[in-house]
Structure formats: C-alpha cells, structure tokens
Amino acid sequence: MQWITIFKKELVEDWRNFKWVWVPLVFIIICIMDPLSTYYLPQILDAVGGVPEGTVIEGPELGPTEAIMFSLTEISMLGVLVIVAISMAVIAGERKSGVAELVLVKPVSYFTYISAKWAAKLLLVFTAYLIGMLTSWYYVSLLFGDLSASQFIGLFLFYFIWLIFVVTLTFLYNTVVKIPGLVLTLSIITIMAMSAINQIFSFRMPWFPNSISEHITTMLAEGAIPNELWGAAGITLGLSVILLVASNFILKTKEMAD
Amino acid sequence: MDVIMMLAPLIIIQFLLMIVAIIALLKTEQTNGPKPMWAAIIILIGFIGPILFFIVGRRQY
Numbered sequence: 001m002q003w004i005t006i007f008k009k010e011l012v013e014d015w016r017n018f019k020w021v022w023v024p025l026v027f028i029i030i031c032i033m034d035p036l037s038t039y040y041l042p043q044i045l046d047a048v049g050g051v052p053e054g055t056v057i058e059g060p061e062l063g064p065t066e067a068i069m070f071s072l073t074e075i076s077m078l079g080v081l082v083i084v085a086i087s088m089a090v091i092a093g094e095r096k097s098g099v100a101e102l103v104l105v106k107p108v109s110y111f112t113y114i115s116a117k118w119a120a121k122l123l124l125v126f127t128a129y130l131i132g133m134l135t136s137w138y139y140v141s142l143l144f145g146d147l148s149a150s151q152f153i154g155l156f157l158f159y160f161i162w163l164i165f166v167v168t169l170t171f172l173y174n175t176v177v178k179i180p181g182l183v184l185t186l187s188i189i190t191i192m193a194m195s196a197i198n199q200i201f202s203f204r205m206p207w208f209p210n211s212i213s214e215h216i217t218t219m220l221a222e223g224a225i226p227n228e229l230w231g232a233a234g235i236t237l238g239l240s241v242i243l244l245v246a247s248n249f250i251l252k253t254k255e256m257a258d
Numbered sequence: 259m260d261v262i263m264m265l266a267p268l269i270i271i272q273f274l275l276m277i278v279a280i281i282a283l284l285k286t287e288q289t290n291g292p293k294p295m296w297a298a299i300i301i302l303i304g305f306i307g308p309i310l311f312f313i314v315g316r317r318q319y
Contacts (some may be wrong), residue, residue: 018282022312025275028306032268043261084315135267143264 001118002108010090010120011123019086021061023124027132030078032139034070038062039101039143048149064140064147065220071136072159072213075129083163086182091174091251095220104255111248118244125163130156152227161233162212166191168247169239175251199219208232266279272305282316289315 014020035045045051091114094100105111137152169190174184198210205211206228215229279300283289289296296315299307 017316018278018312021278022275022308025271025278026305026309027276028271029268036265036268040265066262082309082313139264 003112006113007120008115010117014124019124023086024128024131026082027079027128028135030074031071031132034074035136035140038070042135062144064144064148067140067144068147069217070137071133074251075214080166083125083166084172084184088169088172089180090117090121090182092178092180100103107175107204110252114171114248114251117204121167122164125167129209131158151220154219158212158216158233160228161236165209165236165240168243172243172247207235210235276300276304277309279311286316
C-alpha cells in the first residue's frame, strides 16, 4: 500500500508542476515537427524566397516508414533531453531538500521508494510519447501514405524500451549525486558516450541498446522483426532492471552513510 | 491539402504551451531570475522558451 501512496504522491506532484500538461504538448511538437517541415520544404523555400526563378525544388521522395522515423530521430535527441530533465530532480532534489529523509525515516523500503517513483515517471513518459507518436502517425498517414497499425505498434513499443532505459539511467544518477544539474549532465554524457561506442562497434555489437532504432528501421523496411531487435530489446530491458536494483543499493549505502 | 490547415494544429499547440507556461509563471512564487525576463523568454523563443522555463525557471526545491 505504501507503494501506491508514493506512486500517487508522485503523480499529484507532477500534475501540480504542470508536467502532465507540458510534457505531452512538447512531445506532440517534437514528433510532428520534422515530418511536417520535410513535407512542406518546397513551399517553405518558395515562401521565404531567395531561390532563383525557374529552380525546381523537389523534396526527397519519402515513404511513410521513413517519415515516421523522423519523429523517432527527434525523440532520440530533444525527447531524451526532456525526459532526463523531468527526472533529474526526482530523488536528487528530495535528498537535497530533505524530503527523502522524511519519507525514508518511516518504515518504507528503499526499493518501494525508488520503484514507485520510477513507475510514476514512466507512466508520464509513456503517455506523452503515446500522444506524440499517435499525432505523428496521423500526420504521416495524411501526408506520406498508410502506415499499418502493426508496424506502428512494433515501432512504438520497441522504441519505448529505449526510453525505459533512459529513465532508469537518470534514476541511477539520482541516487549517486544530489545535484539535479549534475544528474542531467552525467546522464546526457553517458547516453552520448554509448551512442559513440555504438557507432564505432555497431557491427560487432548488434545487440547494443543504442542500436534499437537502427533495427526498427530494418523492421519497417523488411516487414519482419529482426533477431537483433529482440536481442537489443532484451539486453536493454535487462540493463534497466540491473540499473534499478543498483540504484536501490546505492541509495541505501548513501543514506546510511549520511 | 492546404498548408495553413495542416500547420494550424502545430501553431495551436505551441500557443497552448505558451499559455500554460504563463499561467505557471503567474502561479509560481519564486523563479530563478526575474519574472519579466521569463515572460519574455516564454513569449519570444518559440516552443523552446516554455520548456526552458518549466525546466530551469521554476524553483521547485
């Protein structure tokens, strides 16, 4: 029951912080920005002017699968930044202000405290991501052609696994340091380093978490789920569980030490 | 499909985001930095302005 209480407290706090309003709105903008601007690029260039008379501007011929991948590319940059930013203070802020001590002095286990907060944040991220991607799907179907429901669901769920990892990584750093800004910096540096490693060793490590989006592209092109995608998804989920358990132990030792 | 009709939802959502940020700005007692500065940032810098305000502008802890 304590779990439910902390979970609800987190949801209420995020509601009062307007996070339940602004995060979904931002995700809609992030998701539809690129497909829209790509589609209207010729008109935009035309309206802005400066193009010599008689120039024929032809946008690249894009199919619906390429167009919806634009949304994922934007989420992998701006979206991930927003996700890390909304979770950077989730435990670190409460430890800094002393709220965490008030909660943890009661017979609440560290794991209850962390996992309830983690689930509440994931619910917010999931909702925002769902609303954003549904809007993007609608626009892509209108502008670029049909994208089947099974393709959309596959892409949506597999990429969500990467987002779960991002949230969990931020939680880990939340237990390591107390300064929210530092949590943000460390999380982003880790994600960027992982992305660099992925680019260098992508052929040797097809199951690396960062390669999920590449495998999704393959899945959309071939119409079947590649084995590497299952592997990468499994590894990413496993890593997330390990990180969550690790943050439990780190918080325990840190709070004991204080 | 008319360009304006397709872009209208995007503009409406950006506007909504701006309104929510302004409401949050008015309701917040303390911000990191002067309130008029944040009002200008929210209104002038596209959709990045409100995000900046929500992430660094509000003093939450």
